[in-house]
Amino acid sequence: MEKLLRQACKEADSAELFKAKSKTIPVNFEVNRLKSIDISESEGKALRVINKGRIGFSSSTGKDGFNLMLEKAVATSEFGSTASFDFPGEMKRENKKKKNIAIYDEKAADKSIEEMVKIGEGIIERMKDFNRKLRCDVTILKDYSEIEYLNSRGGNFSYHKTTIAYSVMAQQTEDQDMLMIYSSLESGKDNLDAKELTSEIIENLEWGEKIVPVESGKMPVIFTPKAALVLILSIISGLNGKMILKKIFPFTSQKNKKLWSDLLTFYSDGTIDFALGSAPFDDEGIEMKRVPLVEKGEIKNFYYDLQTAGMAGVESTGNGLRAGIQSEPVPGISNLIMEEGKVSFKEMIKDIPEGIVIDQVLGLGQGNIISGAFSNNVQLGYKIEKGKIVGRVKDVMIAGNAIEELKNIAALGNKAKWVEGKYKFPHIYLKSLSVSAKK
Amino acid sequence: MERISDKAQRAASRAVNLLKAQPVEGGEYTVILDQTLGGVFIHEAFGHLSEADFLYEDERMSDLMKLGKKFGSPQLNVVDDGSIPDLLGSAKYDDEGVRTKKNYLIKEGILTGRLHSRETAVKMGEEPTGNARALNYRFKPIVRMTNTYVENGNTPFEDLLSGIKKGIYARDCYGGMTTFEMFTFSAGEGFMIRDGKIAEPVKDVVLSGNLFTTLLNIEGVGNDLKMIESGGGCGKAGQNPLPVSFGSPHLRIKKVVVGGR
Numbered sequence: 001m002e003k004l005l006r007q008a009c010k011e012a013d014s015a016e017l018f019k020a021k022s023k024t025i026p027v028n029f030e031v032n033r034l035k036s037i038d039i040s041e042s043e044g045k046a047l048r049v050i051n052k053g054r055i056g057f058s059s060s061t062g063k064d065g066f067n068l069m070l071e072k073a074v075a076t077s078e079f080g081s082t083a084s085f086d087f088p089g090e091m092k093r094e095n096k097k098k099k100n101i102a103i104y105d106e107k108a109a110d111k112s113i114e115e116m117v118k119i120g121e122g123i124i125e126r127m128k129d130f131n132r133k134l135r136c137d138v139t140i141l142k143d144y145s146e147i148e149y150l151n152s153r154g155g156n157f158s159y160h161k162t163t164i165a166y167s168v169m170a171q172q173t174e175d176q177d178m179l180m181i182y183s184s185l186e187s188g189k190d191n192l193d194a195k196e197l198t199s200e201i202i203e204n205l206e207w208g209e210k211i212v213p214v215e216s217g218k219m220p221v222i223f224t225p226k227a228a229l230v231l232i233l234s235i236i237s238g239l240n241g242k243m244i245l246k247k248i249f250p251f252t253s254q255k256n257k258k259l260w261s262d263l264l265t266f267y268s269d270g271t272i273d274f275a276l277g278s279a280p281f282d283d284e285g286i287e288m289k290r291v292p293l294v295e296k297g298e299i300k301n302f303y304y305d306l307q308t309a310g311m312a313g314v315e316s317t318g319n320g321l322r323a324g325i326q327s328e329p330v331p332g333i334s335n336l337i338m339e340e341g342k343v344s345f346k347e348m349i350k351d352i353p354e355g356i357v358i359d360q361v362l363g364l365g366q367g368n369i370i371s372g373a374f375s376n377n378v379q380l381g382y383k384i385e386k387g388k389i390v391g392r393v394k395d396v397m398i399a400g401n402a403i404e405e406l407k408n409i410a411a412l413g414n415k416a417k418w419v420e421g422k423y424k425f426p427h428i429y430l431k432s433l434s435v436s437a438k439k
Numbered sequence: 440m441e442r443i444s445d446k447a448q449r450a451a452s453r454a455v456n457l458l459k460a461q462p463v464e465g466g467e468y469t470v471i472l473d474q475t476l477g478g479v480f481i482h483e484a485f486g487h488l489s490e491a492d493f494l495y496e497d498e499r500m501s502d503l504m505k506l507g508k509k510f511g512s513p514q515l516n517v518v519d520d521g522s523i524p525d526l527l528g529s530a531k532y533d534d535e536g537v538r539t540k541k542n543y544l545i546k547e548g549i550l551t552g553r554l555h556s557r558e559t560a561v562k563m564g565e566e567p568t569g570n571a572r573a574l575n576y577r578f579k580p581i582v583r584m585t586n587t588y589v590e591n592g593n594t595p596f597e598d599l600l601s602g603i604k605k606g607i608y609a610r611d612c613y614g615g616m617t618t619f620e621m622f623t624f625s626a627g628e629g630f631m632i633r634d635g636k637i638a639e640p641v642k643d644v645v646l647s648g649n650l651f652t653t654l655l656n657i658e659g660v661g662n663d664l665k666m667i668e669s670g671g672g673c674g675k676a677g678q679n680p681l682p683v684s685f686g687s688p689h690l691r692i693k694k695v696v697v698g699g700r
Contacts, residue, residue, distance in 0.1 A: 377645075436467075
């Protein structure tokens with residue numbers, strides 16, 4: 001391989017090869033029964049070159065030889081962006097506190113399909129014990145992947161990684177009313193507790209048994225960790241180094257100014273053991289680390305890959321991620337962790353005379369992300385009356401501006417939860433939000 | 440063919456228009472959807488529910504989608520047709536070798552058909568419809584839409600507007616999501632309708648509702664069907680983006696919930 005890269009350097013100034021290989025096995029249950037077991041393997045490589053100061057790129061999932069890829073990459077460099085960086089040299093994790101990041105679990109890699117089927121059956125059994133009329137779709141998935149990286153400046157790294165995921169959709173249909181509850185657990189380690197998943201869904205089913213009316217107006221709301229992205233998505237997008245360079249978001253000159261509630265602190269962190277976004281290096285060889293993005297309501301950092309960092313005249317934050325083998329690295333979030341508050345979910349509910357809990361929404365990201373405006377159907381939400389959950393709401397929409405609402409956080413939950421294996425959010429309690437309901 | 444520079448010009452004037460627009464006030468409105476939004480609605484909210492693989496093993500869902508049920512007013516006709524020449528969702532045969540054809544899903548307001556693969560057709564004792572499609576050779580054929588649309592009614596656009604005291608004219612779409620019965624769509628552009636006339640622009644228009652009630656609440660079907668072929672394609676079970684097209688004439692729907700501050 002190194003020989004090939006040396007050869008590449010006869011055609012281009014410098015070159016980088018990224019290889020990915022993966023094997024995914026999802027065991028799917030549909031309508032309470034085993035439906036399919038798939039084994040899907042993929043392999044691909046991507047070549048990025050810097051040629052006469054410009055970036056060229058090519059990728060292949062087939063048997064394309066190195067020479068053909070090189071020819072394509074050099075050809076595209078003619079029209080590529082001007083490179084504002086060079087590939088990094090020797091790669092070593094400098095961080096003393098976190099030299100090794102655990103992302104591979106042998107037990108997960110060895111997990112048998114029989115075992116996965118059993119887990120799925122167990123989940124369905126528990127759900128049916130609760131209510132025989134439930135429809136459950138369950139996926140038990142395991143994934144193994146290998147990443148290999150090397151460049152013509154001598155930089156190289158490789159790692160392998162495992163993922164285990166359980167996801168459940170429980171559906172209860174009465175006439176034209178469908179109650180649908182989604183929940184999932186993800187980890188790099190084979191340590192997931194299916195009971196945690198089913199207990200949560202059963203609690204939600206109990207809360208949702210009765211549909212109760214809501215009047216339109218402003219009212220206190222609690223976003224569960226599952227729904228927290230509604231409020232955080234705009235800011236995450238706005239702190240992306242690319243957006244900052246293009247001056248698309250209003251955050252460009254807002255560092256270290258008080259923009260949001262003191263309670264709001266979150267960071268990007270690719271070094272957490274067995275979180276789905278973790279790895280020793282990002283997808284272009286920069287050490288992953290913890291990057292404080294917002295601290296006590298003030299922006300501390302934007303996140304960058306090599307190219308955008310070079311353009312901004314700063315260092316890459318180790319956030320250069322590829323969306324797939326066909327994509328060049330762009331600034332992305334590895335894992336996003338939001339700091340917890342001090343108030344329990346129960347105490348929040350107790351505090352509310354009339355309001356709603358928002359657990360699942362339709363149309364995430366469909367609003368105007370740049371301005372912060374959001375407007376979502378509350379696909380799963382509960383009504384609070386006099387400090388108690390009294391039932392489920394329906395035909396209800398919430399709307400607001402995330403960048404504004406986060407100035408007035410009443411409290412954050414004291415028990416943050418992982419969502420999609422890469423976000424960790426607490427409950428977020430807002431004193432007042434617009435709610436529109438069907439008359 | 441429309442020139443790309445004209446499209447750009449229109450996008451620019453739309454963006455400038457939106458600068459002046461106030462956020463829409465939340466509540467329940469009579470809404471007119473343009474052809475794009477109408478098409479997205481019929482694809483997302485109703486089309487997906489017509490895919491037999493969601494139904495065939497689920498008694499309660501099959502009950503809900505029993506053929507012969509009333510789904511709308513007699514002016515409502517919904518079709519999926521993979522045999523129309525030269526549309527994005529068209530092909531002579533589906534990916535299980537079944538000839539594509541015109542399938543009525545709703546005829547004169549009555550649920551009359553659904554979309555099948557060979558597997559779902561046999562299991563439900565119905566005929567395959569030519570809707571088994573795979574993204575490419577790496578995927579299994581599953582039940583998918585082709586070209587899905589609402590047939591023309593006979594109400595001109597002006598007549599759809601008339602009689603609406605305070606409503607919303609929603610055009611274009613930049614995103615939608617459904618979970619069987621509930622749907623939500625973001626309009627690309629919105630205007631208030633006041634006393635039967637299109638009035639000031641409004642922004643952040645997101646429509647939402649229950650599919651079944653909303654179909655029954657369609658009270659006017661325009662006569663200006665347009666097929667829409669842009670968009671990112673359709674996604675289902677990890678097979679994304681599959682080329683499809685959709686379309687509709689202008690639709691007037693009462694009692695739609697619109698989110699707003």
